[in-house]
Amino acid sequence: MRANTGRDGRLAVLTTRARLEERLIFAAFDRRGIPYVQVDDRTLIHHLGAPGVTYRGVLNRIMSHTRSVYATRLFEATGHRVFNPSTVVDVCGDKILTSLALTRAGLPTPATTVAITPDAALAAIEQVGYPAVIKPAVGSWGRLLSKVNDRDAAETLIEHKQSLRSPVHNVYYIQEYVDKPDRDIRVIVLGDEPVAAVYRRSDHWITNTARGATTAACTLTDELRSLALRAAGAVGGGMLAVDLLERSTGELLVTEVNHTMEFHGLAAVADVDLADLIVTHVDRALSTVDTLERAA
C-alpha cells in the first residue's frame, strides 16, 4: 500500500490525525499488547498490481468519506480485511443509499424524498411540507443541514445549492422535520452486539456533539437494541453507530448509520470502555482469520 513492501504482522490503523478517539484506541492496543502501526492516509501511495506491505488487518479511522472509501477499496484489493469493509462504507457514507437500505429492511425512518433537479426539489419540498429538512447526501457533523420553513427559504436554498461546486449538492435529500425532544439517540453496535447508547442534547435542532451538543447516559432498552441491530444489519453490519430520533409520540425512527464512529461524548457518560471494545472486536475477528490461515 505504501512505497515499501513485505509482510508486516501489525494491524494498521488508518488515520488522518489522531483525535481523542484514536488516542483512546491506541492506548487500548497498548494495554492489550496488540501490535499496531498508525498509517497516515495522507502518505498512502498505491501502485496498482505491485506488491505492497501486508498488514495483519486494517482499522479505518479516516474521517473524509471519499478518502475513506478509496483507501478501503485499495487495501481490500491487496487482500486486507478492513474494518469496516468498503461495502458498508459505501452505503453508510451516502444518506440516500442508507435510507434505501433502511427502508428496504422495513425500519422506521423519517419520511424521506429524493429529487435530482432544482424544479423537482422545490416540488418535493412542497409535498413534504414545512418545515422540511434538507441534507447533503454525503456529509457529517451536521454541516450544511437546513431546516426550511417556507417556500421563499426553499427557493433560496435550492439556488445556493445549485451554485456549489460539488455535484453532490445537486442531488436533493429531503426529510420531514421530526418534532423531537431536544435530543437524539446514538446506539453503538459492534458485530451482533449493541454495546452502548447515549443521548445527544442541544438547544439547537441539530444535536451533533460536533455542533456543541452535550451527552447524557441512555438506557439500552430492548427496543433500541432491536432497532439498532436491524439497522446495522441493513447496511451490511460491522462496527457502527446508529442514530435515532424520537417522535413526540415516542415512536423511534432510525436516521442514519455511521461507519467511522465518533465516541468522545459517549466515553464521558457511558460505563463501557468503547475503545477497548473496538480493539477487542477487531483483534477477535482477525484472530479467527489467523487461525484459519494457520490451519490451511
Ligand SMILES: Nc1ncnc2c1ncn2[C@@H]1O[C@H](COP(=O)(O)OP(=O)(O)OP(=O)(O)O)[C@@H](O)[C@H]1O
Ligand atoms: N429529519 C429530521 N428532523 C429533525 N431533526 C433532524 C432530522 N434529521 C437530522 N436532525 C438533527 O440533525 C442532527 C444531524 O443529522 P444527521 O445525523 O442526519 O447529519 P450528519 O451531518 O450526518 O451528522 P453526523 O455527524 O451525526 O453523522 C441529528 O442528530 C438530529 O438532531
